Amino acid sequence: MTGDGGSGAAGVDPQLLWLDRPRPRRGRRPAYSREAITAAAVALADAEGLDAVTMRRVAAEVGAGVMSLYSYAPDKETLLELMVDHVSGELSPVDPPTGDWRADLKAVAHLQRSHMLRHPWLPAALATRRTPGPNTLAFLEHALAVLRPTGLDGGTKLEIFAQLTSFVAGHVAHEIAQAAASRSADRAAAEARYLAAVAADGHHPELAEALASPGRPLTPDATFARFLNRLVDGLDTA
Incomplete structure (x- = not known):
């Protein structure tokens, strides 16, 4: 876990990020989803710029504790990857x-x-x-x-x-x-x-x-x- 400062020298593992999606756990359904957290981060960046996107601010936007976000995006670098691909869904050619x-x-x-x-x-x-x-x-x-x-x-x-x-x-x-x-x-x-x-x-x-x-x-x-x-x-x- 690296907080808002990035994920260090190793960077983001694309295999883990895009292909090896975590399986849903048994029991109570999670209160948040990776998609909802990413959408909140995008809305924050659109309104205030990229510097405003921190794990703490995103957690506040969705009403979650900061620690709970790390199971969806362990650091800001991963969150940025998710944000870029999230908005790329708008690029569908007609x-x-x-x-x-x-x-x-x-x-x-x-x-x-x-x-x-x-x-x-x-x-x-x-x-x-x-x-x-x-x-x-x-x-x-x-x-x-x-x-x-x-x-x-x-x-x-x-x-x-x-x-x-x-x-x-x-x-x-x-x-x-x-x-x-x-x-x-x-x-x-x-x-x-x-x-x-x-x-x-x-x-x-x-x-x-x-x-x-x-x-x-x-x-x-x-x-x-x-x-x-x-x-x-x-x-x-x-």
Whole structure:
């Protein structure tokens, strides 16, 4: 038992976590379930951020003693694994792959972005390696099916999916930070004045030219779509 600090060097054993589920004990039915505890942790992270998720806080949310939670999740690292896979159940694609792998891969990325915006703590949680649970594996299976028409080997397809997920997570993290910063009108105006001064100082001609170029739609959706197009359209399947 390691409390809120993680599970140490050994990490989470995926065999024990996902395949060797504990059998129900005889006698009185447990007052809590792993699913209910995970859902409470997700709700807490959605509302207050990942730092708010501690074993003590989750126990308080479900009305349990801290010690009783350890039979469901022995540490916060395990709880994070459960949380990531729990919300991955929302990623069920509506339609099967069309055969146009670039369009389908972009649809995968848009699903991931919407998913991470609903759960802003996910990019940080995904920054460390997670063992894929059943919901995560189902989405991975779909992504690999999307890439089947490329004829690429399995390892390369896994790398492309990892690259795509990393891109989406990084973009969403930046998007969330920018949205928070833009809520300050004074800060946005100050940044605009600063960039205008830099562009006019004669020492940054490349930047001045770039800032003077025709404007593009700067909505979050349009910006993400442009970045995603560059990434996916530039993939080499030769």
